[in-house]
Amino acid sequence: MLRASRWASDLTEAEFARVETGVFERQITAGQFVCHKGDPCDHWFGVIDGLLKLSSDMVSGKTATLTGVPPGGWFGEGSMLKTEPRRYDAIALRHSRVAFMRRETFQWLLDHSIVFNRFLLVQLNERLGQFIGMIESERLYDTDSRVARCLAVLFHPVLYPGLDDRLAISQEEIGHLAGISRQRTNRSLKMLENAGLLSIRYGGVRILDLDGLRRLGG
Numbered sequence: 001m002l003r004a005s006r007w008a009s010d011l012t013e014a015e016f017a018r019v020e021t022g023v024f025e026r027q028i029t030a031g032q033f034v035c036h037k038g039d040p041c042d043h044w045f046g047v048i049d050g051l052l053k054l055s056s057d058m059v060s061g062k063t064a065t066l067t068g069v070p071p072g073g074w075f076g077e078g079s080m081l082k083t084e085p086r087r088y089d090a091i092a093l094r095h096s097r098v099a100f101m102r103r104e105t106f107q108w109l110l111d112h113s114i115v116f117n118r119f120l121l122v123q124l125n126e127r128l129g130q131f132i133g134m135i136e137s138e139r140l141y142d143t144d145s146r147v148a149r150c151l152a153v154l155f156h157p158v159l160y161p162g163l164d165d166r167l168a169i170s171q172e173e174i175g176h177l178a179g180i181s182r183q184r185t186n187r188s189l190k191m192l193e194n195a196g197l198l199s200i201r202y203g204g205v206r207i208l209d210l211d212g213l214r215r216l217g218g
Helices: 013-021 077-082 103-112 114-140 143-153 171-178 182-194 210-216
Strands: 023-028 033-035 043-049 052-057 063-069 089-092 096-102 198-201 204-207
Touching: 013 023, 013 103, 033 043, 043 103, 063 114, 063 143, 063 171, 077 103, 077 114, 096 103, 103 114, 114 143, 143 171, 143 182, 143 210, 171 182, 182 198
Parallel strands: none
Antiparallel strands: 023 096, 033 089, 043 096, 052 063, 052 089, 198 204
């Protein structure tokens, strides 16, 4: 997974060897937390396999889902750079394998690798665009568009590279990411399928028109 990561592809052999010593893997069961809101930012995270949800829970009981992270995605760099407490929860929606990069290794790459710094600039810019679009979608678009956007984001070529046109994701998981019920998710998926944007498969979806999903999702 490290070798396949976009940020690692241009590291020197010495740099990559340093990274390998500073990364470990954990198995995270469905419903288990990778990190909690308020935790110290000691690691940068990468999803090897599975699916995570980033969310923020309020004292009132309300939950704001920020995004999902499929295999190949790395997250948490903003908090690492600001050295502030984690501002969201990361929860496994299914059994997942997650890579943990230690803060010392992350900081060493910042200090020694121009390639890594360039990667972070692009990553942060794309993440900003993702969240601006999410706010727009939440305030201006209907539920069908929110589901379209939720799926399109998971196929972001920069943030989550390496996915083909198929994604192993349940309707319940899509509902968690879009912040709507499973029943409403089912209706939206049927609409998107009838529009020729995707096909619903057992255990997941196949994307037929990613640009169309992006247009519908705003």
